[in-house]
Amino acid sequence: MAINALGGTPGPPAAAVGTGGRGVRGGGGGGGRGIRSNEQIAGWLFVAPVIVILGLFLLLPILMALWVSLTGWNGQGSPFTSGVPFVGGHNYSKLFLEDSLARRDFMTAIRNNIYYVAIVVPVQTALALGLALVVNNRMLKGKGFFRTAFYFPSVTSSVAISVVFLFMFSSSGAVNQLLSAIGISGPQWFADPRGVLQIVLGVFGLHDAPAALANGGPFGLSWWDWLSGPSVAMCAIIALVIWTTSGTFMLMFLAALQNVPVALDEASTLDGATTWQRFRYVTLPMIKPTMFLVLTLGLIGSWQVFDQIYVMSQGSPAKTTLTPAFLSYRTAFRNFEYGSGAAISFVLFLIIIVLTLLQRYLLRERDDAGRRPWWRRRAVGRS
Structure with a gap:
């Protein structure tokens, strides 16, 4: 029996005080049970159905599609039989490395989507924010009507709206009729393959690509192909998408604007801030x-x-x-090259992930030290 350090009689172990001689360990470890062990079991029981459903209908199909992207499956039978050829990364390499029609189509699709994203995302964001500022104005009458009117295209069937726009932008449609009323001969919206830059240069008599841009370029496309701009058909689709999606984002901005404290706006007004300054330094950060x-x-x-x-x-x-x-769909369900179609889908998934992470990095919260250039932060660290 150990002797107390102060020379007294030995007392009971500290872990046994008030516990009847039983040691108590944090978190229910050892031989004892934690007081929240039943809550943890109940929590897992409640989320188990969702985990099973997501695993069966989300995670498992993704893993199956990943396997299909590594094979040469043509849609006949099961892709998991021994008769399906395993091609490894060939479906991916031919999208970037091989000089083939598959790579040219994929890069053409990437080029078209880059123009699409570069126009749609900024314009629809700015339009949605502008509409939210308008309907959030306390002096505006009939707010309910305008909110419903702006949001209505977002809840309408995209197929129905696409058909309407297809008639509007036809050769004899409403858009060309309006253009002819002001003396402009409207383009053949869904028959003219030229890019916007090509059309503008054609007005000045430059119908052929410049010699420096006609040849060479990354991934099988010439520099002229990359820089010619979206076609007028893509511009019509861009106009449709901006019109139908801005209403949804308007509601998101409207909810955020209504959570901005009125006291901040009033204080900035008393300090002499202009409307733009209040928007730039008060509203946008909030x-x-x-x-x-x-x-x-x-x-x-x-x-x-x-x-x-x-x-x-x-x-x-x-x-x-x-x-x-659309190229992934066409490759898989029309050309019956399911492996290549799945590979295009996973490349698209990686593009979205990378761009989302980049956007998150650019829009992250920065402290004062983070705003300094890297060379200044290094100099401060050395000092």
């Missing part, structure tokens, strides 16, 4: 999380555009409206 959400959802949706392409153009004219999502 709605930054919503801005990130809108940009992220817009970026993801823009790279996944499919239904408007399927209804209005199916990649025509001359593949100028071809997108990776």
